[in-house]
Amino acid sequence: MxxxxxxxxxxxxxxxxxxxxxxxxxxxxxxxxxxxxxxxxxxxxxxxxxxxxxxxPTKEHVLVELENREQERMAAELTRFYRRPHDVRATLTKAVTVLEALERRLGSRLFKDFLALHFSTRRPPSEEWSAHPVIVAVVEDLERARDRGEIPADVDVMLRGVSFLVGLYALLITMPESREIRAPVIDEYVTTYMDALHAA
The missing domain is CATH 1.10.10 (Arc Repressor Mutant, subunit A)
Known part of the structure; x- marks a missing residue:
């Protein structure tokens, strides 16, 4: 019974x-x-x-649950895209576009709370970076680019990929929502990271 x-x-x-x-x-x-x-x-x-x-247990736990679901969704989209022929810039740019799509789904206020959780001391304890599917998808694609010789062999793509995403989160939290203002700044940000990835 x-x-x-x-x-x-x-x-x-x-x-x-x-x-x-x-x-x-x-x-x-x-x-x-x-x-x-x-x-x-x-x-x-x-x-x-x-x-x-x-x-x-806390409101932050709600955001962690939402993050887990959205990370899986975004990582699946990144993985599908990364299976097609593309260059390193497209690897980074696609990460930007999946986050912009998330912002449209969640709305600006919730989106900023969602990203700010990565920097919060109140965030519930979580696993290593390897438990975050978006980070894994981006880093693995950068590793493949390094294996193809598009990125120098001695570049730490894990460090570069993680720092790219963390910096992108900070930019998206702090910048105005206006596409006209945001687009050139993010384009310059991607270019800066392209330079970092190609620096031996």
Missing amino acids: LKSRTPERGRKGEQTRERLLGAAIAEFKRDGMAAADIGAIVSAAGVAHGTFFFHF
């Missing part, structure tokens, strides 16, 4: 978690994570107040 109820409880728990995640994301989009009201989230999800903290 107990065994037959356990999967049902698991399904209900997952459904509750998904409702809470959806309600929290909607609240974060409206007011930003810092100002988001847990009461409004649990009310929208139709659960008791304590249920939120059972599934997400």
Whole structure:
């Protein structure tokens, strides 16, 4: 009897978690994570107040859950693109375009909270860089470019790839949303990293 109820409880728990995640994301989009009201989230999800903290100990845990899902989605898109013939600049530029698409999906306020989490001391503990699919996709593609001789053999592509993404996150957090202002700065940023990748 107990065994037959356990999967049902698991399904209900997952459904509750998904409702809470959806309600929290909607609240974060409206007011930003810092100002988001847990009461409004649990009310929208139709659960008791304590249920939120059972599934997400802090609001930052909601962003980590969202990050895990979006990282998988972006990495899959990068991997598909990287299978086609392209140059090193396209490797970096594609990383920019998948982040810009994420910004359109999440909205500017939630997108900035999402990226700022990478720099937050309140971020829940996470694994090494290798657990982040976007970083892995970019670094592995740079490694392939190095193997083809497009990047000098003594360039540390892991360090360059990680620092490129971290710097890009910082740029996207701090820059105005205007495409006219942002585009030339990001283009120059990519060019700077191209130079770094080709420096022996």
